[in-house]
Amino acid sequence: MNYISCIIRILEIPKIELTSNNIEMVRFRVQLPSVRNKIQSPIIIYSTIWGNLAYDIISYYRINDYALVEGYISTSSTNKKKNSSIILNITKLHPFLFKVKSEKRE
Numbered sequence: 001m002n003y004i005s006c007i008i009r010i011l012e013i014p015k016i017e018l019t020s021n022n023i024e025m026v027r028f029r030v031q032l033p034s035v036r037n038k039i040q041s042p043i044i045i046y047s048t049i050w051g052n053l054a055y056d057i058i059s060y061y062r063i064n065d066y067a068l069v070e071g072y073i074s075t076s077s078t079n080k081k082k083n084s085s086i087i088l089n090i091t092k093l094h095p096f097l098f099k100v101k102s103e104k105r106e
Contacts, residue, residue: 004088005070007033007096010061011044016054026054030088045073045086053093066097 008030017025025048032043047069049057061067070092077084 002073003070004073005068007066007068008047008088009033010057010063010065010067012063013058013061016058023050024052024054025050026057028057043086045088047071047088047090049090049093053090056093060095065095068094068096 011029011031014026014028017027019025027046027048029044030047032045069088069090071088071090073086073088075084076087
């Protein structure tokens with residue numbers, strides 16, 4: 001596993017899951033910013049946040065918000081499909097281009 005710090009765009013925010021040890025966890029998809037000079041498809045990775053930081057992302061962040069994150073990145077592959085996915089375990093989360101718009105929920 002490698003340590004990384006980068007800016008991400010949040011694509012979805014699911015509900016908090018509890019593990020068997022009663023630890024809070026949130027799994028969601030994020031997008032890494034693309035390089036301007038190259039035409040490429042967006043890089044979508046799966047992220048995981050553990051513990052009390054999971055409540056922060058549920059409470060304060062919305063879809064299409066940007067955040068500066070630090071964490072460990074790894075790859076996961078399945079033998080049958082030969083596809084690999086990138087997984088980011090977020091340890092620190094800082095707001096970046098944060099929307100302060102209130103939403104009325106009915």
